[in-house]
Each structure stands twice: as structure tokens, then as C-alpha cells.
Amino acid sequence: MGIETTRILDEIDKHTARAREGGPEKIRESLAAIRALCDLLLEDGSQAPKKPRAMPLAMAETVNRPQSVPSATRLQEEGANGDSLFEF
Template identity: 60%
Template sequence: MAIDTMRILNEIDKHTTRARSGDSAKVRDSVAAIRALCDLLLEDDQPTIDKQVPRAVPLASPQPQTVTAVNKLKEEDANGDSLFEF
């Protein structure tokens, strides 16, 4: 849906008039509106490019790792197989 260029320019004129006759808060609001309207005009003039939305890449399910051989470390002063037994 394209918006008529003249309608946008008329809105820019309205906000320009408000910015010239208003206080600093109104000036700031009017300038922000003018910026948005200018962006709208510039966006309309550019050829439309298909913007591809980045898609999430499905993660591969982790493959279970199997341990083929267990080599236990034997120490003289160890109390058992647990890691917490000192």
C-alpha cells in the first residue's frame, strides 16, 4: 500500500510549522515526526528487496559418547572409587 507523496509532504509542512512556533518539547516531537515521514518517503522510493528473515538452524541432536575402556588410577593413600573420598 503506497502512500501519496504529496500527502506526506503536506504532513511534513504541518510539522515544520509546529516546530517553528512551539516550545522545545514540541520542536523535538515535530522534528522526530519529520524524520519518520522522510524515512517513509525514502523507503517508498527504494526498490523493494526481499529481506530474508534469518531462520533458526536446527541443532543436531548430540550423539552419546561411549567409553570403551575405563582405566582407574590406583593410588596408595586413596580410600575408594569415589571422587570425594580423599
């Protein structure tokens, strides 16, 4: 399910017109957009439609596994005057 080539070319035309009307900043933004659209066209034309990439099984297991938090044990130090990190 790709984007129609004519639609992408129309977008390139719009960005070309904006680049001609604008200052250096607008030209730069329009050229970046044109580059991205050209890359999209070239990629789409040279390859079959891409299927979504599946995560490797090992990575999927680590993503879905809840992480455990070790229980905190309080240190009792001589001269400490409270539970706060900022109390010395």
C-alpha cells in the same frame, strides 16, 4: 498500496509549522515526526511495495501449537501446615 508522496510532504509541512510555533519539547516531537516521514518517503521510493513477510514454517508451528502445562504434584513435607506457599 503506498501513501501518496504529496500527502506525506503536506504532513512534513504541518510538522514544520508546529516546530516553528512551539517550545523545545514541540520542536523535538515535530522533528522526530519529520524524520519518520522522511524515512517513509525514502524507503518507499527506493523499493518496490513490500509484501507482508511470511513467518517461517517452524515459527508458525510453535505459535499455533497449544502449550501443555505439566500436572502439579503436591509435596508432603514434615512440618508443613497447609497448601499455601506462605505457610511454613
